[in-house]
Amino acid sequence: xxxxxxxxxxAYGVAAVVMLGLLGSSLAWHRRLTGQLRNKSRRSASxxxxxxxxxxxxxx
Amino acid sequence: MQQxxxxxxxxxxxxxxxxxxxxxxxxxxxxxxxxxxxxxxxDYLQGDSxxxxxxxxxxxxxxxxxxxxxxxxxxxxxxWRIKVAEVVASASAPIGAAxxxxxxxxxxxxxxxxxxxxxxWDARLTxxxxxxxxxxxxxxxxxxxxxxxxxTRAAAVLALVGAVDLPIIxxxxxxxxxxxxxxxxxxxxxxxxxxxxxxPLLVMALAFFGYYVSLLLVRARCELLERExxxxxxxEVCRGIP
Numbered sequence: 001x002x003x004x005x006x007x008x009x010x011a012y013g014v015a016a017v018v019m020l021g022l023l024g025s026s027l028a029w030h031r032r033l034t035g036q037l038r039n040k041s042r043r044s045a046s047x048x049x050x051x052x053x054x055x056x057x058x059x060x
Numbered sequence: 061m062q063q064x065x066x067x068x069x070x071x072x073x074x075x076x077x078x079x080x081x082x083x084x085x086x087x088x089x090x091x092x093x094x095x096x097x098x099x100x101x102x103d104y105l106q107g108d109s110x111x112x113x114x115x116x117x118x119x120x121x122x123x124x125x126x127x128x129x130x131x132x133x134x135x136x137x138x139x140w141r142i143k144v145a146e147v148v149a150s151a152s153a154p155i156g157a158a159x160x161x162x163x164x165x166x167x168x169x170x171x172x173x174x175x176x177x178x179x180x181w182d183a184r185l186t187x188x189x190x191x192x193x194x195x196x197x198x199x200x201x202x203x204x205x206x207x208x209x210x211x212t213r214a215a216a217v218l219a220l221v222g223a224v225d226l227p228i229i230x231x232x233x234x235x236x237x238x239x240x241x242x243x244x245x246x247x248x249x250x251x252x253x254x255x256x257x258x259x260p261l262l263v264m265a266l267a268f269f270g271y272y273v274s275l276l277l278v279r280a281r282c283e284l285l286e287r288e289x290x291x292x293x294x295x296e297v298c299r300g301i302p
């Protein structure tokens with residue numbers, strides 16, 4: 001790099017770190033969210049409407 | 061178009077486009093890096109230091125472009141209250157901030173060997189630094205308001221007011237005497253940069269653009285899931301029910 005190696009590689013290095021970092025954190029965010037929401041949705045889909053039981057009321 | 065603006069449709073559509081865009085971006089990145097770092101000849105004045113341009117210029121371009129998208133989507137969200145516009149504005153902010161920070165840092169790394177200083181308070185550098193503060197202010201304001209939709213609308217007003225910085229940044233090198241060079245690619249007539257350096261620059265610009273689009277899709281999808289989490293379609297798509 002003709003004596004400019006430090007500056008050139010630092011520039012490319014910092015670009016790689018920032019861009020890959022943001023990419024990684026965004027993908028992790030999506031994975032975490034879909035995981036959470038999948039579990040939540042499964043629970044509400046499989047659970048019977050027990051909430052009504054506790055109120056007594058007219059639930060058989 | 062109208063259908064695409066429904067959150068669920070946008071979520072499914074963006075999921076289909078994400079992979080091809082990401083692959084094209086990766087291809088452009090590898091091509092651009094090889095072309096810019098290996099094939100392109102050294103500059104007769106700046107030697108190899110000019111190779112910083114291949115990350116510096118695309119970052120700077122994208123810092124302006126992303127801000128324009130953010131402010132534009134913010135305006136649409138303010139006027140028509142379209143949810144997809146809200147998430148596009150919101151998802152763009154951290155990506156734009158990253159591009160702005162990169163433009164400043166790589167510029168600094170280029171300035172030290174060429175100008176003899178890391179930083180000068182000249183018009184181009186200062187207005188670009190202001191852009192970084194606008195992005196950070198946008199994100200801070202959005203975080204400070206509990207309700208996501210209200211937060212996005214409030215931040216959109218800030219983004220629109222801050223948009224006045226965009227022409228200032230662009231014309232700063234012409235309006236004021238600065239250390240920063242004038243544009244060489246976008247000026248009228250032939251570009252003042254040789255084709256052997258212009259071609260890899262444009263490929264890298266394309267790669268940065270693709271990176272923005274890919275990341276925008278990922279982050280916009282996250283924003284949609286968070287904002288719509290009580291909506292039945294969210295549970296359905298997360299469980300793989302189309």
